[in-house]
Amino acid sequence: MAQIPDSVIEEILAKADIESVVGKYVSFTKRTGQNLFGLCPFHSEKTPSFSVSLNKGIYHCFGCGKGGNSIGFIMEIEKLTYPEAIRFLGEQYGVEVPVTSGGDNNGSEKKMKERVYALLTEAARFFYASFVGDVGKVARDYAAKRNLSKDTLRAFGIGYAPEGWDNLYQHLINKGYTDEEMRVSGLFTVSKKTGKLIDLFRGRLMFPIFDSFGKIIAFGGRSLGDEMPKYVNSPDSLVYKKQEHLYGLNFAKKAKSNQLIIVEGYMDTIAMHQAGITNAVASLGTAFTDSQLRLASRYAEEVVFFFDSDKAGQNAAIRAIRMMLKFLKKMSGLKIRIKIAYVPDGKDPDEYIRNNGKDSFATVVANAKDVDDYLFERAYNDNCDEDGKLDQYKYQDDIILYGSWIQDELRREKMATNAAVYLGANYKTVLNRMNEVMNSAIAEQAAADKRDLIRSEKDTVRQRVEENEGDEPVTQDVVADVRKTNSDIVYLQELKLFVLAVRLKELLATDVDREDVLRPGDFRGENMKKIIEFFLKNFDERYGINEALLINELSKTTLNGMPAEEVYLRACDQFNDSNNSDVRRDEYLMTVYDLRLKQIDGMERMIVKYLEAATGAKKDDLLLRYRKLNAYREHLIAKRDKL
Numbered sequence: 001m002a003q004i005p006d007s008v009i010e011e012i013l014a015k016a017d018i019e020s021v022v023g024k025y026v027s028f029t030k031r032t033g034q035n036l037f038g039l040c041p042f043h044s045e046k047t048p049s050f051s052v053s054l055n056k057g058i059y060h061c062f063g064c065g066k067g068g069n070s071i072g073f074i075m076e077i078e079k080l081t082y083p084e085a086i087r088f089l090g091e092q093y094g095v096e097v098p099v100t101s102g103g104d105n106n107g108s109e110k111k112m113k114e115r116v117y118a119l120l121t122e123a124a125r126f127f128y129a130s131f132v133g134d135v136g137k138v139a140r141d142y143a144a145k146r147n148l149s150k151d152t153l154r155a156f157g158i159g160y161a162p163e164g165w166d167n168l169y170q171h172l173i174n175k176g177y178t179d180e181e182m183r184v185s186g187l188f189t190v191s192k193k194t195g196k197l198i199d200l201f202r203g204r205l206m207f208p209i210f211d212s213f214g215k216i217i218a219f220g221g222r223s224l225g226d227e228m229p230k231y232v233n234s235p236d237s238l239v240y241k242k243q244e245h246l247y248g249l250n251f252a253k254k255a256k257s258n259q260l261i262i263v264e265g266y267m268d269t270i271a272m273h274q275a276g277i278t279n280a281v282a283s284l285g286t287a288f289t290d291s292q293l294r295l296a297s298r299y300a301e302e303v304v305f306f307f308d309s310d311k312a313g314q315n316a317a318i319r320a321i322r323m324m325l326k327f328l329k330k331m332s333g334l335k336i337r338i339k340i341a342y343v344p345d346g347k348d349p350d351e352y353i354r355n356n357g358k359d360s361f362a363t364v365v366a367n368a369k370d371v372d373d374y375l376f377e378r379a380y381n382d383n384c385d386e387d388g389k390l391d392q393y394k395y396q397d398d399i400i401l402y403g404s405w406i407q408d409e410l411r412r413e414k415m416a417t418n419a420a421v422y423l424g425a426n427y428k429t430v431l432n433r434m435n436e437v438m439n440s441a442i443a444e445q446a447a448a449d450k451r452d453l454i455r456s457e458k459d460t461v462r463q464r465v466e467e468n469e470g471d472e473p474v475t476q477d478v479v480a481d482v483r484k485t486n487s488d489i490v491y492l493q494e495l496k497l498f499v500l501a502v503r504l505k506e507l508l509a510t511d512v513d514r515e516d517v518l519r520p521g522d523f524r525g526e527n528m529k530k531i532i533e534f535f536l537k538n539f540d541e542r543y544g545i546n547e548a549l550l551i552n553e554l555s556k557t558t559l560n561g562m563p564a565e566e567v568y569l570r571a572c573d574q575f576n577d578s579n580n581s582d583v584r585r586d587e588y589l590m591t592v593y594d595l596r597l598k599q600i601d602g603m604e605r606m607i608v609k610y611l612e613a614a615t616g617a618k619k620d621d622l623l624l625r626y627r628k629l630n631a632y633r634e635h636l637i638a639k640r641d642k643l
C-alpha cells in the first residue's frame with residue numbers, strides 16, 4: 001500500500017507555516033516573541049487561551065487541550081483524515097501530492113469509494129440517456145416548460161429516471177456493480193416486501209450533485225407532476241454529506257467572482273446560471289450550515305443570501321444568521337461578509353430574473369444589506385404596528401439580542417448608537433446590555449463545550465478501563481494477598497491526577513473537599529506512593545507546593561524505569577492547563593473520581609473471586625467489604641455526576 005512520501009509531508013510542513021494555516025481560521029489578538037494568541041476555534045471563550053508557537057510550528061489551546069502541527073490543525077478543523085488533510089494543504093500551498101492507493105486510510109474503504117464514484121458517474125450516464133431517449137419525452141417537455149436550454153441541460157448533466165422499480169439496478173448489474181456497492185451509493189432503497197434493492201428515483205427529473213471539483217457525489221430528483229414529495233435527494237452516503245457541499249459550486253467557482261449568491265434549490269441555481277448569473281449556488285435541502293459557510297469562504301469574500309419573504313422564510317433568515325454569526329465568532333480568522341438581499345414583491349430570484357432581466361437582478365444584489373444593517377431593520381420592522389408605532393419593550397429585546405451576535409466591536413457600537421435613538425436611551429447603556437448578553441452567551445456555550453469535553457474524556461477513560469480489564473492491580477488491604485506490582489510503576493491516569501493536583505496549588509486545600517484530595521492509596525506503585533507522601537507533607541495551604549523542591553525530590557527516584565523528574569515534566573506538557581480555575585478543579589475531580597471508581601471495580605472483581613471459596617466469618621467479612629465498596633461507588637458517581 002503506497003504511502004504519501006515523507007519528503008512531500010516535509011515540504012508541506014515547510015510551506016504551510018502554522019501562522020498562515022491557523023490564521024485562516026483564527027485572528028490573532030496578541031503576539032509575544034515567537035507566540036501568537038487568539039480565541040480558540042474549538043471551544044467557546046472570552047479571553048484567548050489558544051496559542052501558536054512559531055518556532056515549534058505547533059498550536060496549543062490551554063482551555064480545551066487541543067494541539068498539534070499544521071496538518072493536525074486541518075484534520076481537526078476540517079474533519080479530515082490524515083491523507084485528506086495533506087491533500088488539502090498540498091492544494092493550498094502548491095505542493096504536488098502523489099495519488100496513493102491507501103494512505104493511512106483503510107485501503108478497502110478507499111477502493112469502495114472509487115467504485116461508488118464510478119457507479120454514480122455511470123448512473124448519471126444512464127439518466128442522461130433516458131432523458132434524451134424515447135422514454136424521456138415527459139422530462140424533456142417539463143424542461144422545455146421551465147425554459148431550460150439545451151446548453152444548460154448538458155452543462156448540469158440533467159437526466160431522467162424512468163418509471164419502474166429496477167431500471168437503474170438492472171443497468172448497473174449489467175455493468176458489473178455489486179449489490180453492496182449499490183447499497184452504499186445512496187441511489188437505492190430496500191423493498192419492504194421482497195428485501196431486495198429497488199431504485200430510489202423513479203419517474204423524476206434528475207440533477208447530479210457535484211463536489212467543488214466537479215465529481216458526481218449524489219443526485220436530486222424532482223417530480224414532473226404533482227406527485228409528492230416534490231424533491232427526493234440522495235441520503236448521506238459513503239461519498240456524500242449534504243451539509244458539506246454547495247450545489248453548483250463547481251460551476252460558480254469558475255466565475256472567479258469574489259461573491260457567491262446563495263439561493264434555495266437546484267432549479268433556482270440552474271435558472272440563475274442560464275441567465276448569466278454564474279456565481280449562484282444552493283445549499284442542499286438543509287438550512288445553510290457552518291461547513292457550507294466555510295466552504296464558501298474558500299472561494300469568495302462575500303455571500304449574498306436570498307430568503308423567502310413569507311413568515312417562514314423570515315424566521316429561517318434569523319436562524320441562519322444567528323448560526324453564521326455564532327460560527328464566525330469562533331472562527332475569528334475566517335473573513336467572509338454576509339449580506340441579505342430582498343427580491344421586490346416577494347418573488348423568487350428565478351421568477352424575478354425571468355420577468356425583469358439580468359441587469360435588474362444585478363441591482364437587487366447590489367442593494368443587498370450587510371447582515372448587521374439587516375438585523376437592525378428587522379428589529380424595527382418586526383415591532384412596528386401598521387400605524388408605524390414602535391413597541392419599545394419588544395424592540396429592546398430584539399435589538400439587544402441581535403447586537404450581542406455582532407462580533408465586530410465597531411459595528412456593534414454603531415448598532416447600539418442607532419438603536420439608542422429609538423429607545424430614547426444612552427448608547428453606552430445599550431451597548432453594555434449587548435455586551436452582557438454576548439458574554440453570558442459565550443459563558444453558556446463554554447459550559448456546554450466543557451460538558452462535551454468531559455464526556456469525551458470520560459469515554460476515553462472508560463475505554464482504558466475496558467482495555468485494562470483482567471490485569472487490574474489491586475491495592476490497599478481489602479484482600480489479603482495484594483498482587484505485586486513493580487515498585488516504580490505509574491499509570492497514565494495517575495500521572496495526570498498528580499499533575500493536575502500540583503497545578504491546583506492552594507485550591508487543592510481551599511476548593512476541594514478533604515475526601516477528594518489525592519492520597520498515596522490512589523497510586524499503585526511504591527515510588528509514586530512515596531512521592532505523594534512527600535507532596536502532601538510539603539504542601540502549603542497558601543501557596544501549594546514549591547515545585548523546585550518537588551522536582552528535587554523526583555530526581556532521586558524512578559518511574560516506569562525512567563528518571564521520575566523527566567516523567568513528571570513530560571506529563572506536564574501532555575496534560576494541558578486551563579487558565580480557568582473552575583475548569584482545572586473540575587478536571588482534577590473528574591480524574592480522581594474516575595481513578596477511584598476504576599480501583600473499586602478491580603477490588604470488587606477480586607472479592608467476587610475470593611467469595612467463591614470463602615465460608616463463615618471470612619465470607620461475611622468479604623460481603624461487608626463488598627457492600628462498603630458499593631456504597632462508596634454510589635457516593636463517587638453521585639459526586640462525579642454533579643460536576
Ligand SMILES: [Zn+2]
Binds near residue numbers: 040041050061062
Ligand atoms: Zn480550545
